[in-house]
Amino acid sequence: MASRTLQGGTRALQRLPLLSSSSTTARVRRSFTSSTRVMSSFYQSWEPKGPSVKTEIPGPKAKQAISELNQVFDTRSLNMLTDYYSSSGNYIVDPDGNTLLDVYAQIASIPVGYNNPHLIEAARSEQMVNALINRPALGNFPPADWASVLEAGILKVAPKGLNQVFTAMAGSDANETAYKAAFMWKRQQERGGANVEFTAEEMESAMKNELSPGSKPLSILSFKTAFHGRLFGSLSTTRSKPIHKLDIPAFDWPQATFPQVKYPLDQHAKENAEAERKALEEVEHLILNYHARPCAVVIEPIQSEGGDNHASPAFFRGLREVTKKHDVLLIVDEVQTGVGATGKFWAHEHWDLPTPPDMVTFSKKAQTAGYYFGNPELRxxxxxxxxxxxxxxPARALLFKAIIEEIERLDLVRHTAKVGDYLYGKLEALSKKYPGHFDNLRGKGMGTFIAFDNPKRDQFLAEAKKFGVNIGGSGQSAVRLRPMLIFEQSHADILIDVLEKVVKSLS
Amino acid sequence: MASRTLQGGTRALQRLPLLSSSSTTARVRRSFTSSTRVMSSFYQSWEPKGPSVKTEIPGPKAKQAISELNQVFDTRSLNMLTDYYSSSGNYIVDPDGNTLLDVYAQIASIPVGYNNPHLIEAARSEQMVNALINRPALGNFPPADWASVLEAGILKVAPKGLNQVFTAMAGSDANETAYKAAFMWKRQQERGGANVEFTAEEMESAMKNELSPGSKPLSILSFKTAFHGRLFGSLSTTRSKPIHKLDIPAFDWPQATFPQVKYPLDQHAKENAEAERKALEEVEHLILNYHARPCAVVIEPIQSEGGDNHASPAFFRGLREVTKKHDVLLIVDEVQTGVGATGKFWAHEHWDLPTPPDMVTFSKKAQTAGYYFGNPELRxxxxxxxxxxxxxxPARALLFKAIIEEIERLDLVRHTAKVGDYLYGKLEALSKKYPGHFDNLRGKGMGTFIAFDNPKRDQFLAEAKKFGVNIGGSGQSAVRLRPMLIFEQSHADILIDVLEKVVKSLS
Structure with a gap:
């Protein structure tokens, strides 16, 4: 099977014009401007013209391979076995040659397309090879060029006001290390400063898994239907679905109600403001009264796994105010919303906060992970x-650097804002044409980070695949669109066309 | 700074004979046999002849770079800024050109040498480039060649009796996902089987972070001075040092005493057996009586971070027996001991267990992570x-595959067993010649996984660096040797020579 796939890979690589020689690459790169039009012609040159479904999915080749894979790997959550050699740009390809427009993008984590030529170049660089095979214990033996890798990469796109980063491996540990920083910060404050030494009692009780003597237990406050990861600490703040949490011990930490707003947001401004006011009241109540006092509040700009739940910028400004007032940290979990998909590099830029969040966590499209912070006391x-x-x-940090270069070169954040507006308009029209199929359409002005509810959601997603589009769901009934940043109007047209076919087939 | 480093890198790469052309690579590869003698001449061809210390460490260039790095990265735990382009084989190089024999190896995580030619080749392959830039959501969209990557890599070296793997990112989440599997397994047993559906009450209470109704809380039992990671669940089982645990909430899980044995083990057989008997009694007592009943016991074959604490194979067989008797899982944490360093691929192979451990976790030298299991009920x-x-x-899984190829080709596990015996013999002689400097020498017959105590440990490590050897410490006073698998007798001789110089300078 491996050799067959590799042959497929060779074919796919031959198809990419940029890969023939490095001088070609240089020539094509020189031709770039920040214009979307130019980007369009560039990306379309190495993409298929459109979806093409040749067999049922999984087809005969995939079925055979899946049954082999199942011997050594749990395939019960398998969505589609993928030929990553043949996939390109916005299109994902399976072993039977079925080619789907991919608006799920590895659970929102492919930023600039499959087999992106610039990333291929970065992956082939000596710097990447070196980083890959000489993996350092970063805290003890950082590479001599680590500062420059951070500055030209992860820190180049740091949210305003946050100039430091602690790097991690994925969203879960990014959140957990941020939580750890929050606990240490609050306990230090309680102790009376950074220079106060730990007592013998504190050290002894820590070794017994007890909280330090003399202090009330602390907690992290999260929101109902939130998702922040699945390790023990992050899972304690995840409140999306029972299947994520059943049987796993969790900390006794508080949850507040995420505002129960109505969509479209702008048509329900008054009642939504009331829901948000109540939610903020609950947060303040929990901060003041919960038996394990929150030292931080963690929140997603848009609750993604939980069903694409939105709130207004005013709510988030209110949350910043409440947390500031009570000296509680605000951690913004941008694992899914970050890196451009909402039409801003970071979704919290939509809020116009008076002071930045205390920490912002990232992963997925960054292809590496960590938390940003600014306050030196959080060291x-x-x-x-x-x-x-x-x-x-460091290898993944280099990849993020290349992703940032690609985003900047092609102006992909602004591009995504525009394409998102176009797509939202088309969906709005569809929702009027087919009432009951595109309920609670949401994500207006939020780039391509758009979702709607469909009562037959699972069937909806299965039908979409038959018509050539790979889409994901979330929450109870949400269809969530998570295209890449290189998704264009032409792809939006294909998507809309397929969605209409899906609705007709379901009716 | 980056460009300077890259120039250094070019120099280093030019120095490696294997990199000049792929036909050279093929020719050199053909010349291999499993003979250590041949390996020796091969590795020495791309290594420096020996250590060379030109400046104080950090020298002027490193000092300048560290002060720049400190602007964006916490350098308080920095041991040595590293030039990974110039480092090769067993030798680590800093920006001032200081070249040290490295027997710490990125906290025991470099298996086959810096800039290993075979790993360079693997990193340059189209398969690696593809895996690096098209990172899948593995559970949903596994690559078509994933079964073959697992079979030729991670699963090829699976511990006896364990034919399945759940892959993870690092040691911490490898352990935590193993713990999660243990909780789910035990609760399923309590429920009465895999087909018993979750009740509404269970789902509701899980969403509130409560344990399911009707059951006693469960726990993971670990040992005093153990280290299993630093995320919230793994940290709850880590009992090494207060600095790891202070201020971080932990689960109320039990800890048993790790046998307090005396070294050398074979000279204190009787009293050690008694200490081990007591430890097993304590484990059984906690399993039966701890208020949060353990569903698994997690243990390192040699407690590494906690100071290189050993126990006898009989103790581990006893632990397997006690856990079997009470239907508790045995999780062996081979994050530091795994992948050859003890002279067996997995350290638990030294125990001659009647039935395999239930799960074995790995990371570090594997350059990827996860847990092995065999029992289908653990899915x-x-x-x-x-x-x-x-x-x-998958990119890191491919690297592990290349590491396994290199280990097999050069017979590095058997090699490490031999070199370890040689090194242990030399250290034993040193310990007799310099009493009080090599206390509690331990690791006999355990490959190069050797340690001893020195009352001036931190000074000892600092002096060693001046003489050209990079060594790590652990526990309160242990000097732990963690050479790579390509460490040879000639390196052992250099190390012994330096250790003697260190002792003289400290006397």
């Missing part, structure tokens, strides 16, 4: 308090 | 219970 008072062997992966 | 009863977006990293 723990002693070394080795926030530490682990790898502390991230 | 959760429903999909999406054990799941996350990336579920590991």
């Amino acid at each position: 723990p008072n002693k070394p080795y308090r926030q530490f682990n062997t790898w502390m991230g992966d | 959760p009863n429903k999909p999406y219970r054990q799941f996350n977006t990336w579920m590991g990293d």
Whole structure:
């Protein structure tokens, strides 16, 4: 099977014009401007013209391969076995040659297309090879060029006001290390500062898994239907679905109600404002009264896994105000919303906050992970308090740098804002034409980060695949669109056309 | 700074004979046999002849770079800024050109040498480039060649009796996902089987972070001075040092005493057996009586971070017996001990267990992570219970495959067993010649996984660096040797020579 796939890979690579020689690459690169029109012609040159479904999915080849894979790998959550050698741009290809427009993009984590030529170039660089095979224990033996990798990559796109980063491996540990920083920060405050030494009692009780003597237990406050990861600490703040949490011990931490707003937001401004006011009241109540006092509030700009739940910028400004008032940290989890999909590089830029969040976590489209912070007090008072062997992966950090270059070169954030507006308009028209199929359309002005509810959601997604589009769901009944940043008007037209076919087939 | 480093890199790459052309590579590869003698001449051809210390460490160039790095990265745990382009084989190089024999190896995580030619080749392959830039959501969209990557890599070296793997990102989440599997398994047993549906009450209470109704809370039992990671669940089982745990909420899980044995083990057989008997008694007592009943016991074959604490094979067989008797899982944490360093591929192979451990976790030298298991009941009863977006990293899995190829080609596990015996013999002689400097020498017959205590440990490590050897510490006073698998007798001789110089300078 491996050799067959590799042959497929060779074919796919031969198809990419940029790969024939590095001088070609240089020539094509020189021709770029920030114009979407130019980008369009560029990306379309290495993409299929459109979807093409040749067999049922999975087809005969995929079925055979899946049954083999099932011997060694749990395939019950398998959506589509994928030929990553043949996939390109916005199109995902399976072993039977079925070619689908992919608006799920590996659960929102492919930013600039499959087999992106610039990423191929980055992956082939000596710097990447070196980073890949000489993996450092970053905290002890950082590479001599680590500062420059951070500055030209992860830190180049740091949210305003946050000039430091602690790197991690994925969204879950990015959130958990941010939580750890929050606990250390609050306890230091309670102790009376960074120079106050730990007592013998504190050290002894920590070794017994007890909280330090003399302090009330602390917590992280999260919101109902939130998703922040699935390790023990992050899962304690995840409140999306029972299947994520059943049987796994969790900390006794509080949850507040995420505002129960109505869509479209602008047509329900008054009642939504009331829902948001209530939610903020609940947050304040929990901060003041919950038996394990929250030292931080963690929130997604748009609750993604939980069903694409939105709130207004005013709500988030209110949350910043409440947390500031009570000296509680605000952690914004941008694992799914970050890196351009909402039409801003970071979704929280939509809020116009008076002061930045205390920490912003990232992963997915960044292809690496971590948390940004600005306040020097969030650096723990002693070394080795926030530490682990790898502390991230320089190879993945280099890939993020290449992704940032591609985003900047092609102006993909502004592009996504525009294409998102176009797509939203088309969906709005569809929702009027087919009432009951595109309920609670949401994400207006939020780039391509758009969702709607459909009562037959699972069937809806299955039908879409038959017509050549790979889409994901979330929450109870949401169809969530998570295209890449290179998704264009022409792709939106294909998507809309397929959605209409799906609705007709379901009616 | 970046360009300077890249120039250094070019120099280093030019120095490697294997990199000049692929036909050279093929020719050199053909010349291999499993003989250590041949390996020796091969590796020495691309390594420096020996250590060379030109400046104090950090020298002027490193000092300048560290002060720049400190603007964006916490450098308080920095040991040595590293030039990974110039480093090769067993030798680590800093920006001032200081070249040190590295027996710390990125906290025991470099298996086959810096800039290993075979890994360079693997990193340059189209398969690697493809895996790096098209990162899948593995559970949903596995690559068509994933079964073959697993079979030729991670699963090829699976511990006896364990034919399945759940992949992860690093040691911490490898352990935590293993713990999750243990909780789900035990609760399923309590419920009465895989087909018993969750009740509404269970789902409701899980969403409130309560344990399911009707059951006693469960726990993971670990040992005092153990280290299993630093995320919230893994940290709850870590009992090494207060600095790891202070201020971070932990689960109320039990800890048993790790046997307090005396070294050398074979000279204290009787009293050690008694200490081990007591430890097993304590484990059994906690299993039966701890208020949160353990569903699994997690243990390192040699407690590494906690100070290189050993126990006898009989103890581990006893632990297997006690856990079997009470239907509790045995999780062996081979994050540091795994992949050859103890002279067996997995350290638990030294124990001659009657039945395999239930799960074995790995990371570090594997350059990827996860847990092995065999019992089909450890696959959760429903999909999406054990799941996350990336579920590991195929690029890193490919690197492990290349590492395994290199280990097999050069017979590095057997080689390490031999070199370890040689090194242990030399250290034993040193310990007799310099009493009080090599206390509690331990690791006999355990490959190069050797440690000893020195009352001036931190000074000892600092002096060693001046003489050209990079060594790590652990626990309160342990000097732990963690050479790579390509460490040879000639390197052992250099190390012994330096250790003697260190002792003289400290006397």
